[in-house]
Amino acid sequence: MQVILANPRGFCAGVERAIAIVERALQKFGAPIYVRHEVVHNKFVCDDLRAKGAVFIEELNEVPSGSTVIFSAHGVSKAVRDEAETRGLKVFDATCPLVTKVHVEVGKMRHQAREVVMIGHKGHPEVEGTMGQSKDGMYLVETADDVRRLKVNSPDQLSFVTQTTLSVDDASVVIDALRAQFPEVQGPKKDDICYATQNRQDAVKALTEQCDMLIVVGSPNSSNSRRLKEVALARGVDAYLVDGPEEISADWLLGKSRVGVTAGASAPEILVERVVDRVKLLTGASVEQLAGVEEGVSFPLPKELLAG
Incomplete structure (x- = not known):
């Protein structure tokens, strides 16, 4: 059996920035740091940040006065911004650019x-x-x-x-x-679907040409991860979405010869490595990696978190 890794896969620039904002804020201001909504949709990432002192909340009324709050990569409404300002909360915005x-x-x-x-x-x-x-x-x-x-x-x-x-x-x-x-409807000047989402979907399409099964590493509440599974299924390839290696069933691999592995934009590479190790343990598979787009994108952190 062969395991073929999609490329690109995993973290995008917006996710990397959001996680770095939480980690830098914890280093600079100490725990707890409050984060409105999961900063990115990945259980492993959020559990790691919780262990470091991040507190994930859904509404700002859960944040004590005078505290620091971070808005997740998904963005917030104007009403949430206004509420944070009215309450005098210190805000760092991890919204993806x-x-x-x-x-x-x-x-x-x-x-x-x-x-x-x-x-x-x-x-x-x-x-x-x-x-x-x-x-x-x-x-x-x-x-x-x-x-x-x-x-x-x-x-x-x-x-x-x-x-x-x-x-x-x-x-x-x-x-x-x-x-x-609505024949007169107008769209944005540039496509809103992000480069990372499109690149990962294109990589899955290329992967499905070579594989008879796909494993997507990502959490169930990750929209872009679910889309990767759907792209494969739509092209007639068995596909599974897993949070980690423990969810992989040996039965999935029976009769398969080439298994593709990819990861949603909020899933870290360490989980991909663990999933590959699990498949290798079950099957003795060799591993190869597809060539793909080199993204080379990065987004700056807030200046206040860069200083000191």
């Missing part, structure tokens, strides 16, 4: 009196943060059927944005439905 880009787009669209359709998954924190950039004039759709049921006030003044971690293929279907339903 590519999510911030979408927030800025929404602000510009609403300033131009355009209504905005967001394509995304209801209840996901990134979607809640983006929808919360405006008190009105926004609509959320997830499927082409949602688009067909959509009623807007100004179809001639309509724009759309997307969640950054969607399946590229799924988003295209919904965008096509929007353009069919």
